[in-house]
Each structure stands twice: as C-alpha cells, then as structure tokens.
Amino acid sequence: MKHFARLLEALAFTPQRNGKIRHLVQHFRTRPDPERGLALGALTGDLDLRNVTPSLLRGLVNERVDAELFALSYDFVGDLAETIALIWPEAKDPSDPPLSELVHELEATGKAALPGVIAARLDSLAPSSRYAYLKLATGGLRVGVSARLARTALAEFGAVPVEEIEELWHGLAPPFESLFAWLEGGEKPVSAALAPFRPVMLSTATDLDALGAFDPADYVAEWKWDGIRVQASVEAGVKRLYSRTGEDISGSFPDLLEALDFDGTVDGELLVRRKDAVAPFSDLQKRLNRKTVGKTMLKSHPAALRAYDLLLHEGEDLRALPFADRRARLERMVLACDPVRIDLSPLLPFETWDDLAALRADPPDPVIEGVMIKRRESPYLAGRIKGHWYKWKRDPMLVDAVLLYAQRGHGKRSGYYSDFTFGVWEGAQLIPVGKAYFGFTDEELKDLDRFVRNNTVERFGPVRAVKPSLVLEIAFEGLNRSARHKSGVAMRFPRIARIRKDKPAAEADRLEDLAALLPPE
Amino acid sequence: MAADDLLFPTPEGLYCPGGDFHVDPVRPVPRALVTHGHADHARPGNGAVLATRQTLDIMAIRYGADFTGTRQVAEGTMTLGDATVRFHPAGHVLGSAQVEIETGGTRFVVTGDYCRHRNPVAEGFEPVPCDIFITEATFALPVFRHPDPAAEIAKLLASIEAFPERAHLVGAYALGKAQRVIMLLREAGWDAPIYIHGSLERLCRYHAEQGVPLGDLRPATDDSMAKADFAGQIILAPPSAFAATWAQRFPDPVIAFASGWMQIRARARQRGVELPLVISDHADWPDLLRTIEEVNPEETWITHGREEALMRQLALGQRRSRPLHLIGFEEEPEG
Incomplete structure (x- = not known):
C-alpha cells in the first residue's frame, strides 16, 4: 500500500503532464502484478468498489476522536479523508498490506460489516497509507490523472501507440495482467468485449x-x-x-x-x-x-x-x-x-x-x-x-482584455509568471473573464513576466494582482453562458494572441461586446 | 499575589514587573529577554537584551552590531530585580532557549518556540518543572504528527534520482531550517556541494563557526555554473526566492519546501510546491501534550498558534489552561 500511497502523493503534487507520466511509468515498471494493475484501475475508475460515504467515515472518527478537536482539525485541513488519515490514532506497529488485499477486502465486504473493516484497517496502516486507503474507498482519487493520461503512460511504458491500448481497453479489466504482459514483450491480448472502441x-x-x-x-x-x-x-x-x-x-x-x-x-x-x-x-x-x-x-x-x-x-x-x-x-x-x-x-x-x-x-x-x-x-x-x-x-473570436492577475508557473516556467487572468470593462470596473497560459512566445513570456514584477499592486500567495494597464488580445474558440463565473460568460480555449502595448487599458473591450458573441439562447 | 499579576501580556509583550523586563517583546522596551533569533521573537531597538550568546550573535548578524543598547549573555542563575531567571535549551534553532522565571514565589517557564525531535543544529529541549508553563502552540492540532525527518530527506533524494536532469530547489528559512536540512542531507550521505541562496550565507557561515559541520556550501549564483550544471543538484533558498527571477537560472526545477505546514496537502499546493518535505522545528501535537505531562504545571498558558484545540485537549485531561492572546506573532511562523 505504501507504494500506491507514494504514487498518489507524487501525482497529486506534480503539476506537469509529463511528470505525471513519468511517475506512472516508474510505478508500472517497478510494481508487480496485480499491484500495478489495481493501481491503474483505481486511477482509471475501473475498480468497482462499494462507495464508502462521508457519513460512514464521520461516524467512525467520532468514535475515536473528540468531536470538537475533529471539527477544529477538519476546519483547518479542509479535506475529510485527509483529516481522518492524519488524526486517526497512530498504529503502534503499522502494517503494509498489498493493495490487492485491501481491494479484495473492500469488494468482498457487505454494507453492514464495512465500518468495522475500515476502522480495523485505519488502526493498522501508516498515515499516508490511511489517506490512500480512504481515497480508494471513497472513490475520489482526484490526483489530476485522467484515464486517457493513464493510458498514455501505459503506451510509453510499453512503447506502443496509445490507440492500440484504447482499442483493447474495453475488453480488459483490473488487474490488467494480460495488458502488462503484452507491454513487456508478451503476446497482445485479444479483445473479447462486444462493441469495443475503435481508434478514431x-x-x-x-x-x-x-x-x-x-x-x-x-x-x-x-x-x-x-x-x-x-x-x-x-x-x-x-x-x-x-x-x-x-x-x-x-x-x-x-x-x-x-x-x-x-x-x-x-x-x-x-x-x-x-x-x-x-x-x-x-x-x-x-x-x-x-x-x-x-x-x-x-x-x-x-x-x-x-x-x-x-x-x-x-x-x-x-x-x-x-x-x-x-x-x-x-x-x-x-x-x-x-x-x-x-x-x-x-x-x-x-x-x-x-x-x-x-x-x-x-x-x-x-x-x-x-x-x-x-x-x-x-x-x-x-x-x-x-x-x-x-x-x-473558423477564425477565432478575439477580444481585447486587460491583464489583472498573474500566477507563477511550474517546471520550466518556475520563477516566471505564466498564468494570466484578464478582464473586460463593465461600467468603470474590470470583471475577470478568463485565464490563459499559452499563446505567447518565450520572448513574450519574459516580457509579460517583467511587466508583472514591475506592476504588482498586491500579492496573494503565488498570485499577484497587477496595475490594470496592459491590454492583451485574447483569441478563443467560443463563448458560453456560465452561472459559475461572475462575468456570466466562459471562454473556450482562450490564449494570448498578441500583447497590445499600443492600446490604453481604457480602450479594452467591454462585457457587452463579449456578450454580443454569445450564441442565441 | 496571583500568577497573572507576576507575569502578564502588555502591548509590548509578556511583562514581568518583579524583574522589570519583557520576554520576546514586539516593540522596543528598556529590557528584553529573547528566547531565540527568529524575527517575530527577536527584534531590534531594545535598551538591553538578555539572551544566549548565540542568539545575541544571530541578532547582531541580522540587525547589525547596534541592535540593542546593552547586551548580557545568559549564564546560570541570574537575578533581575525581584526575579531570578535561568535559560534552558529549547531544541528549536541554534541558541534557542526557554526562559525560567521565578518571581513572587511562582515559577514560570516561557518556552518560546521549541522542538523535541533530535535536531543536529540545536541543543536538545530539556523539560523544566514549573507552576505556570507558557507554551507555543504553532502545530497544536491533533492532525500534526511530524514524521521522521530522515524519511522526508529520503523523499528528496529519491526525487533527485528520478529526475536527474532537473534541479531541486528546497525552500527553507534562513535561520534553523536551512542548516537542519543541510545536516539531514549530510547524515543521509549527500556529500556533494549544496548550493545556497545569498540570503542564507551569513547564517550558514555562523553555524559552521559554531561547530556545525555543514560541509561544502557554494553560492547558487556562481557565474561559472551554466544552467545545465545545476541538473541533479540541491539548491537551498528562502521560499520567497521561488517567485523571483532568481529561480529562472535553474533547469526545470522541482520545487520542494521543508516545513511542518507541508503536512497539509492544500498548503503545499497553495504554495506551488511539488515536493513537500514535512520537516518542522516546532513541537507537534503529541510532543506538546507529552511536554505538558512531563512539566506538570498547575496551569498552562498558550502564547500563539492554535490555542483552542490545545485548551480543549487539556480540559479533557482536567488541566487548567488559558490563552494569552499575545499580539505580534505570526499566525503561521517559520514552521
């Protein structure tokens, strides 16, 4: 379990796609069957486990920990599984059962026996394994790995085109032993599934x-x-x-x-x-x-x-x-x-x-x-x-927006402000309408980075608010109505097309200009 | 006299009228007792400062030789007015101390910040029995159980092995954490040069002078080094440097951060940390509770941090406690 826990941790903290792929490939390379296949199934959502509910977990933790201390802790940590994993009384001599043992146990346990089984496991696991176990049991790994990315990692691991894996996928099930055997040089499995997916x-x-x-x-x-x-x-x-x-x-x-x-x-x-x-x-x-x-x-x-x-x-x-x-x-x-x-x-x-x-x-x-x-x-x-x-x-839609916030990038963009939030005018106010982190050249990135540093008015963690003075021409593929955004609109694939140093911020577009591009209701 | 007439919070900080001094004052006062050199405990501009020799040296490094009117090195039992005072090691950073104060027939211990894990750069914490124990509570939530720091360093070394073409930037505060991380790396067998940000230089040099064997440290801004030369290397910097153009000189860096706060995933993500290292110079929850058991005070006063949780826990154990609500301490200090 500790290997799976480590994988989840690495995936959760690695922002870059390629970094995630490397962690996955490394896991596939070093873990035996059926461990790696079950980890894969957990990531792709192909493990069909009984979903443990948050209320079951709350019930368990209330038996072990003072309710007020738990509430204060949960308030601070913000994630139920993480709070429970950290606050659960420490195992004297933690065990490290294989992932397969835990998966099979969850599969085989009926609803009535489930709380007892989970509590017993939490009692015997180390904290990071407790976290991974709870994420597994509740079915929400949320480590930023899509099934597609996991298959891309498999393709890289086996040096085969990802389309071949996609075609096979629906005839396979965890722990995917025939798939791994093929990717390590064995025979290609024959898909037995009816109506399988064909590469597009x-x-x-x-x-x-x-x-x-x-x-x-x-x-x-x-x-x-x-x-x-x-x-x-x-x-x-x-x-x-x-x-x-x-x-x-x-x-x-x-x-x-x-x-x-x-x-x-x-x-x-x-x-x-x-x-x-x-x-x-x-x-x-x-x-x-x-x-x-x-x-x-x-x-x-x-x-x-x-x-x-x-x-x-x-x-x-x-x-x-x-x-x-x-x-x-x-x-x-x-x-x-x-x-x-x-x-x-x-x-x-x-x-x-x-x-x-x-x-x-x-x-x-x-x-x-x-x-x-x-x-x-x-x-x-x-x-x-x-x-x-x-x-x-069709030609992309364009809007002239004002740069409002910038956030630091990762990896090769470490030390650069490379994620940009921009807004348009609504009355005398600038309303954020989107975020873009590509479309610019390396030279333009340096330029934008310099602008952000020289025009910062406020900082919030990795984010800087800048003096609203730089106009960016934003290209995007479409516009939708959105109740989740204050502006009421959401852009598709926004990117920075040009830096419009020639244009004063007051002449940037207005929210009503943008709204005119919305599809009819 | 009641205990809270003998030692009590004022806008300047915790004040002892019997000895006419403040402990870790946040504003200039005539006479200050300073537990350790971190900026929210040690400030310049006081009339007189009593502290360990190393804390006085660190304050001079940080603020200049004229950081105080007069200074006195804490040694043995000292009499200040009607109070007697002794300093005891706190295990937090080099020179860190708890202050034991006896006044009006009551014995107080002010911990400052403290740590009970073995810390190769600081003398180990020593529990001092007292009537009133005045403790920090930075990590006073039951979710904080600091793991073995050696295992955290092993994570860093594993990452270097997995990403040999990338530089590893480790965020660590200049006083204490940086040197501790270096020592942990040395103990784990990393004897290659470690590159450090300019702001760590003076304090690292001071640690070396004080006999902490930090090994081969080099400036990270060495102009003879090309970007690619930093592949597979460890660079230590204060976390603020990650946002600076300074970070652009390293190849595809992995951002690590050594702090107790890294226990909480959301904190790590908020800071854009790719490799959180849970290494803390503070007492974690079990150590706070263990220490209070060992010191066995009549009453525990809580200076800064998450006092609600600690008070709740102490109430559950039939112990008396109260918050001091001292101002001027960072909500989340250098963890």
Missing part, C-alpha cells in the same frame, strides 16, 4: 494557402459541428457510446443509446438537438459526466448523433475502403434510423476552395466551428495521420 481518425489543421496545393475534386467537405466527437458501437445487441479517447459514456446518454438501431460502428458528433435546432455546446455540457440523467433533463436536453463515418457494418470492417464507399453505406444505414436521434452530417457543395471559404465564412448555424475536408480516397486510419483529413476552423 483525426484531422490536421489547414488554411486556404495550404489547400491551394490540392485539387478540390479529390475532396469532400462537411461542417465541423461544435459538439463532442463520439463513436457509437453496436454488436449483437450490445450498445456503447464512446468519447474520442475511448471513455465509455453510455451511461450519460440513455436516450441516444436506445436509438442505436443498427449493427456496426459509427463515427459522429454528439449534440443536443431539439427537432432541427442544434443547441449550443453549453447545453451538451449539462448532459456530461452524469451517472444518472433525470427525466426532465432527457426531455429538455435531448441527445442526438450526427453521423460522419461508418467503420464497421453488420460484421464487415469497412475501414480499408475509400471514404466515398463508406459514406454510401452510411447514408443507406442512417435512412433506417430514427431521424430525431440520428442524422447525417451533410456534404457541402463546392467546386473551388474559394467556394468553400465562402461557406466557412458564413455558416448557417452558430454551432458550426469550421469545415472538415476529407480526401475521397482515404481509408479510415487510426490517429492523426497527415494527408487525409483536414480541419479548417
């Missing part, structure tokens, strides 16, 4: 200049819808909806799942769609990450699939066929589906790239974020392979 084909960015080298007749184009790229897979009645990285998101979309009346694997865009009207991305966001979806939500935010491509159909793998052939099969298949839930992404009529540029400049729907250009002859390929699919996004 991705596009590369392009623009009018680059397109000039191609013959438009060799390509088709579609709108790039601003939803979530998904894969809907049905095999022998088993229906699954996957995200682009292979997360199974079926549970959040029972309405769409029910409508998957075909046998095959469809690549498409998940949208919230009311009759013909595609809802803005923020509506779709409300449907995400829910374990159960209420009736009201199903009715007010109905999910739909806009089909792009067909990978498999009735047992036949179509991926090696040219796009045009797959599209013909897709069109026939979609005809038989419920049009309220599943429809086709239309192909755009164009003869020259300028035609397409004109379409892109004036899309018929605000939920379109550009165009996709696909070579007619291309097979369906895993990953981001150049020369087949291109995305030509």
Whole structure:
C-alpha cells in the first residue's frame, strides 16, 4: 500500500503532464502484478468498489476522536479523508498490506460489516497509507490523472501507440495482467468485449494557402459541428457510446443509446438537438459526466448523433475502403434510423476552395466551428495521420482584455509568471473573464513576466494582482453562458494572441461586446 | 499575589514587573529577554537584551552590531530585580532557549518556540518543572504528527534520482531550517556541494563557526555554473526566492519546501510546491501534550498558534489552561 500511497502523493503534487507520466511509468515498471494493475484501475475508475460515504467515515472518527478537536482539525485541513488519515490514532506497529488485499477486502465486504473493516484497517496502516486507503474507498482519487493520461503512460511504458491500448481497453479489466504482459514483450491480448472502441481518425489543421496545393475534386467537405466527437458501437445487441479517447459514456446518454438501431460502428458528433435546432455546446455540457440523467433533463436536453463515418457494418470492417464507399453505406444505414436521434452530417457543395471559404465564412448555424475536408480516397486510419483529413476552423473570436492577475508557473516556467487572468470593462470596473497560459512566445513570456514584477499592486500567495494597464488580445474558440463565473460568460480555449502595448487599458473591450458573441439562447 | 499579576501580556509583550523586563517583546522596551533569533521573537531597538550568546550573535548578524543598547549573555542563575531567571535549551534553532522565571514565589517557564525531535543544529529541549508553563502552540492540532525527518530527506533524494536532469530547489528559512536540512542531507550521505541562496550565507557561515559541520556550501549564483550544471543538484533558498527571477537560472526545477505546514496537502499546493518535505522545528501535537505531562504545571498558558484545540485537549485531561492572546506573532511562523 505504501507504494500506491507514494504514487498518489507524487501525482497529486506534480503539476506537469509529463511528470505525471513519468511517475506512472516508474510505478508500472517497478510494481508487480496485480499491484500495478489495481493501481491503474483505481486511477482509471475501473475498480468497482462499494462507495464508502462521508457519513460512514464521520461516524467512525467520532468514535475515536473528540468531536470538537475533529471539527477544529477538519476546519483547518479542509479535506475529510485527509483529516481522518492524519488524526486517526497512530498504529503502534503499522502494517503494509498489498493493495490487492485491501481491494479484495473492500469488494468482498457487505454494507453492514464495512465500518468495522475500515476502522480495523485505519488502526493498522501508516498515515499516508490511511489517506490512500480512504481515497480508494471513497472513490475520489482526484490526483489530476485522467484515464486517457493513464493510458498514455501505459503506451510509453510499453512503447506502443496509445490507440492500440484504447482499442483493447474495453475488453480488459483490473488487474490488467494480460495488458502488462503484452507491454513487456508478451503476446497482445485479444479483445473479447462486444462493441469495443475503435481508434478514431483525426484531422490536421489547414488554411486556404495550404489547400491551394490540392485539387478540390479529390475532396469532400462537411461542417465541423461544435459538439463532442463520439463513436457509437453496436454488436449483437450490445450498445456503447464512446468519447474520442475511448471513455465509455453510455451511461450519460440513455436516450441516444436506445436509438442505436443498427449493427456496426459509427463515427459522429454528439449534440443536443431539439427537432432541427442544434443547441449550443453549453447545453451538451449539462448532459456530461452524469451517472444518472433525470427525466426532465432527457426531455429538455435531448441527445442526438450526427453521423460522419461508418467503420464497421453488420460484421464487415469497412475501414480499408475509400471514404466515398463508406459514406454510401452510411447514408443507406442512417435512412433506417430514427431521424430525431440520428442524422447525417451533410456534404457541402463546392467546386473551388474559394467556394468553400465562402461557406466557412458564413455558416448557417452558430454551432458550426469550421469545415472538415476529407480526401475521397482515404481509408479510415487510426490517429492523426497527415494527408487525409483536414480541419479548417473558423477564425477565432478575439477580444481585447486587460491583464489583472498573474500566477507563477511550474517546471520550466518556475520563477516566471505564466498564468494570466484578464478582464473586460463593465461600467468603470474590470470583471475577470478568463485565464490563459499559452499563446505567447518565450520572448513574450519574459516580457509579460517583467511587466508583472514591475506592476504588482498586491500579492496573494503565488498570485499577484497587477496595475490594470496592459491590454492583451485574447483569441478563443467560443463563448458560453456560465452561472459559475461572475462575468456570466466562459471562454473556450482562450490564449494570448498578441500583447497590445499600443492600446490604453481604457480602450479594452467591454462585457457587452463579449456578450454580443454569445450564441442565441 | 496571583500568577497573572507576576507575569502578564502588555502591548509590548509578556511583562514581568518583579524583574522589570519583557520576554520576546514586539516593540522596543528598556529590557528584553529573547528566547531565540527568529524575527517575530527577536527584534531590534531594545535598551538591553538578555539572551544566549548565540542568539545575541544571530541578532547582531541580522540587525547589525547596534541592535540593542546593552547586551548580557545568559549564564546560570541570574537575578533581575525581584526575579531570578535561568535559560534552558529549547531544541528549536541554534541558541534557542526557554526562559525560567521565578518571581513572587511562582515559577514560570516561557518556552518560546521549541522542538523535541533530535535536531543536529540545536541543543536538545530539556523539560523544566514549573507552576505556570507558557507554551507555543504553532502545530497544536491533533492532525500534526511530524514524521521522521530522515524519511522526508529520503523523499528528496529519491526525487533527485528520478529526475536527474532537473534541479531541486528546497525552500527553507534562513535561520534553523536551512542548516537542519543541510545536516539531514549530510547524515543521509549527500556529500556533494549544496548550493545556497545569498540570503542564507551569513547564517550558514555562523553555524559552521559554531561547530556545525555543514560541509561544502557554494553560492547558487556562481557565474561559472551554466544552467545545465545545476541538473541533479540541491539548491537551498528562502521560499520567497521561488517567485523571483532568481529561480529562472535553474533547469526545470522541482520545487520542494521543508516545513511542518507541508503536512497539509492544500498548503503545499497553495504554495506551488511539488515536493513537500514535512520537516518542522516546532513541537507537534503529541510532543506538546507529552511536554505538558512531563512539566506538570498547575496551569498552562498558550502564547500563539492554535490555542483552542490545545485548551480543549487539556480540559479533557482536567488541566487548567488559558490563552494569552499575545499580539505580534505570526499566525503561521517559520514552521
């Protein structure tokens, strides 16, 4: 358990993605089966443990610790599991059981016996192991590792493409021994799961200049819808909806799942769609990450699939066929589906790239974020392979905002202020509207860092408030309404496009300028 | 006379009318007794200062030779007016002491800050029986049980092994913590040069003069060192330096911080610390309680820190205590 505890600690405190990957790879390399596989399952959410509730834990700690002392401590620490781990009476001679022993015990223990089992374990573990154990038992590790990042670390550990792991993933279960055996040079496991995830084909960015080298007749184009790229897979009645990285998101979309009346694997865009009207991305966001979806939500935010491509159909793998052939099969298949839930992404009529540029400049729907250009002859390929699919996004939205706060960076940006919060005017006040930490060159970072140091008016821990005098041109991909932000708006992918030293802060944009960019309600 | 007529808080600090002196005054007073050299206990501008030789030296290093009108080295039993005074080691930093005061038939012990873990840079704490025990309470919550510092240093060494291409910047305050971390590294077998921030230099030199074998220390601003040369090296600095452009000279640094506060994850994250090292120069919860048992006072007075929790615990054990609400001490001092 102490190794797992150490891993959680390292992951929680390492802010950089690459650092996290290194800790994971190191763990996979040094820990035996089934320990490493169970750690992996805990991180990816594939361990199906009985969820221990906070009230059960509170009950346990109240039996051991004075309630007032606990309250004072919890108030100071701020995290229930951490407070309990630290305050629990110390074990005289702490034991270090393997993670597998603890996982199996939690799996095998019934509800009535659970409090006794947990208390006995807390009595015998060292503090950092107690913390890891409580996080494991309550099911919220929160160490900033997504399932995707964990699979990326596996890919690095085994020197295989991450797509191969994604494809296998849903046929595997903790402790993933066959997976580790393969990654260490053994035989590749065969996925036995029905309706597995298939690696998704991705596009590369392009623009009018680059397109000039191609013959438009060799390509088709579609709108790039601003939803979530998904894969809907049905095999022998088993229906699954996957995200682009292979997360199974079926549970959040029972309405769409029910409508998957075909046998095959469809690549498409998940949208919230009311009759013909595609809802803005923020509506779709409300449907995400829910374990159960209420009736009201199903009715007010109905999910739909806009089909792009067909990978498999009735047992036949179509991926090696040219796009045009797959599209013909897709069109026939979609005809038989419920049009309220599943429809086709239309192909755009164009003869020259300028035609397409004109379409892109004036899309018929605000939920379109550009165009996709696909070579007619291309097979369906895993990953981001150049020369087949291109995305030509609409120009980013721009706003001139004033730098308000800066926060210190990590790793290579240690000692630099590299995370910037900016705001726009509302009346005579500047309201924060977003945060950006990329988009600038190394030279510009030095420049921004210098500005922050010379114009600090207040400090809060690692954050500095600066004199509101520097205008930044912020580029972003879209704007949503947000009740969580004081400004009422949330930007997507904001980044610093330019430093506008030429512009006085008073001439930066206003909140109403920004609100005008919101999609219609 | 009641005990709180013999020693009581004033705006200047804890005052003993029998001896006409203040202990660790926060404003200039005619006569000050100073427990140790940290800035919230030792301040310049007093008429006279009585402290250990090392605390007097440290104050002179920090504030200049004219930090006080006159000075007196604490030795043996000293008579000040109607009070007698003795200094006893506190185990906190070099020169740190508890002050024992006998006045009006009551014996007081003022701990200043203290630590009961073995500390290679400070003489070990010695429990002194008394009537009124006046204790710090910096880490007075039952969540604070400081781990073995050697295990924390092992974490630092493991990180250097895992990230040999990165520099390791360890945040440590200039007086006490920095030298303790260096000594812990030396005891763990790290005999390579350790690079130090300029603000640590004078106090490190003083420790070495006092016989603390800190080994090969070099300035971190050595211009002959290229950025890449700091890969795999340990650099010690006060935590404020991490925010300075100073930190930009090191390759992809791992930010570590040696402090008792690092026990709490949110504290570490707040400070942007990647490698928290729970190394404290203060008594943790079990040591506070153990010390009060050993000293066995009539009453415990609590100077600064989390007095509510300590009072609650003492009440549960049928012990009398009260907060002194001294002003001028940092809410979260150099932990």
